[in-house]
Amino acid sequence: MRVRRAGRFSGAALTLLTVLGGTLACGSVPGTDLDPGDGFPAGRQSRPAPASSAEIATASQAALAAYAGYLDASREASRVGDPFHPALPKYLADPLLTRVRLTIRTAKEHGAMRTGTLKSDPVVTSVDLDNVPATVEIQDCLDATGYRLVDVKTKKAVPGTSGRRYLATATATRFAGRWLISAGAAHEEQPC
Known part of the structure; x- marks a missing residue:
């Protein structure tokens, strides 16, 4: 596992389709003296301790495992043409x-399906365990030169869908203790 700092590809956008865009409400919970931001009574502010390097490494490994599972599950679901393949929700969350x-x-x-091999070389670019929910950003150089969209009947490549190497990004989010890929985008215009 490699960890890189965010910003290395400062113009790079985001892995395989969309961006998580949730916002959380701020302030006190009406009718209580609790502040939802820290879980302590209002007026008694306490910040969580910074994440340790071991916690960051564990989160990074779990997020990369979820990302690898996502790629495998989506390749299999694409190969058989099953949008409700049971492996997809094991590794993916909405909106992705x-x-x-x-x-x-x-x-x-x-009448098309994906076939071939998609090669991946992901790295973690940032880890935010203080965020609610916790997130890990992943950047990947996907090699789709051997991964094709083909006509199901003829098995010939669909014109205009030749594969190449390109940048992809993803967001892993921790939901109820599980890391799932919730957002991503392919940047096919940005080779790697």
Whole structure:
């Protein structure tokens, strides 16, 4: 596992489809003296201790495992044309889960499927364990030169879908103790 600092690719956007865009409310919970930001009574502010390097390493490894599972599950679901493949929700969360399912369904409706090998070399670019929910940002150089969209009947490549190497980014989010890939984008215009 390699950990890089965010900003190395300062113009780079985000892995395989969308960006997590949630916001959390701030302030006190009405009718209580609790501040939702820290879990302590209002007026008694306490910040959580900074994450240790061991916690960061554990989160990074778990996020990279979820990312690898996501790539494998989406390749398998794409290969068989099943947008509700049972492996998808094991590694994906919305909004990305819905977008991946829609992409697979659209390809299937047009008589196409993915085949071949997609090579991946992901690195963690940032870890935020203080965020609610905790997040890990991942950057990848995907090699899709051997990964093709083909016509199901003829097995010939769909014109205009030749693969290449490109930058991809993803966000892993911890939900109920599980790391799931919740956002991502492919940056096919940005080679790596």
